Amino acid sequence: MTAIAALPFLPEAVIFDMDGLMIDSERVSLACWSQEAQELALPFTDEFWLGMVGLGDRDCEQRLLQHIDADAVAALFARCHDLYEARTQQGLPLRPGIVEILQLLQAHGIPRAVATSTRQPRASRKLAASGLLGYFDHVVTSSDVAHPKPAPDIYLLAAQKLGKAPSRCLALEDSPAGIRAAVGAGMTAIQVPDLVHPDDALRALGHRIVDSLQDAQALLVPLLRRA
Structure with missing residues (x-):
């Protein structure tokens, strides 16, 4: 170093x-975003998700709204929340x-x-x-x-x-x-x-x-x- x-x-x-x-x-969070976006057929790359590291929900939402409509953002947030909660309950x-x-x-x-x-x-x-x-x-x-x-x-x-x-x-x-x-x-x-x-x-x-x-x-x- x-x-x-x-x-x-x-x-x-x-x-x-x-x-x-x-x-x-962070790896768990990014995996949840990526998995749910793929299941919803949303057009995002791994680089896009990396750009959201460290941001709050509101800023993440604004970034998503530049590419998809509000209903798709709401659906993605809801599904990611449920998946992330399930994974974090297993311990991080x-x-x-x-x-x-x-x-x-x-x-x-x-x-x-x-x-x-x-x-x-x-x-x-x-x-x-x-x-x-x-x-x-x-x-x-x-x-x-x-x-x-x-x-x-x-x-x-x-x-x-x-x-x-x-x-x-x-x-x-x-x-x-x-x-x-x-x-x-x-x-x-x-x-x-x-x-x-x-x-x-x-x-x-x-x-x-x-x-x-x-x-x-x-x-x-x-x-x-x-x-």
Whole structure:
């Protein structure tokens, strides 16, 4: 891995995305979209679904409406919702390293929140089923804000609930939309790409990009040791 710049300060709080960063759910979600679109004979490619990673339901709906009518969008959403719920009830795997970094922050008393495009109550249900809900002081979702990612609202609200200035928070994300939201909120951001990798335009934001959550943790350890 190319050397990554050290973090400029010990964060007063760390805010985590959920899908694709903590829970390995993006592949399941994309598979549901693709399967149901094929069954409904809708003309979408895998690249189209990748473009929706990290977006809230409203933005996904707007993208779909550019290609199919409202009835087809409603049918697709309903069928995908049912299929996704059935698959998530079977349990979803965690991303490697997530429990370790959460335990490290917990041991050092660093407050933690979730900022996810998933709506309530699904977000809390997925966190609970994955055994992660208890690690967080707050869970902020797209149900709680007027404008979901890539707007900064979710991250600004998470910082507010934690009682911390956004400039003193660290955000961990996997998707381009999430990184734009975190950087737009004025936070230091680390991207751990999953399905969608940063292009030149995203890299120009100047955030840190690492290969794994273990690499993200390695940036925190020296600061925590000095605390």
